[in-house]
Amino acid sequence: MSKDVTVTIAHVRAAGLCVHGTRTWFARQGLDFRDFLARGLPASVLLATGDAMAARVVEVAQACHEEPR
Numbered sequence: 001m002s003k004d005v006t007v008t009i010a011h012v013r014a015a016g017l018c019v020h021g022t023r024t025w026f027a028r029q030g031l032d033f034r035d036f037l038a039r040g041l042p043a044s045v046l047l048a049t050g051d052a053m054a055a056r057v058v059e060v061a062q063a064c065h066e067e068p069r
Helices: 009-014 019-029 033-039 043-047 052-066
Strands: none
Touching (some): 009 019, 009 052, 019 033
């Protein structure tokens, strides 16, 4: 996908992940969880972690972005 979609907490939930675990994961990665809640995060930032669950959330975000409204 050419556009770097913004991933939000709604995408995390849609991927079946819990908010508490996501907060812990953000801390381990050195990412600002509160900023993520407020603004989201570019998919490229999450993919750069190399984490499989981050990739899963990005896939959900991309699928949501591609769906017709």
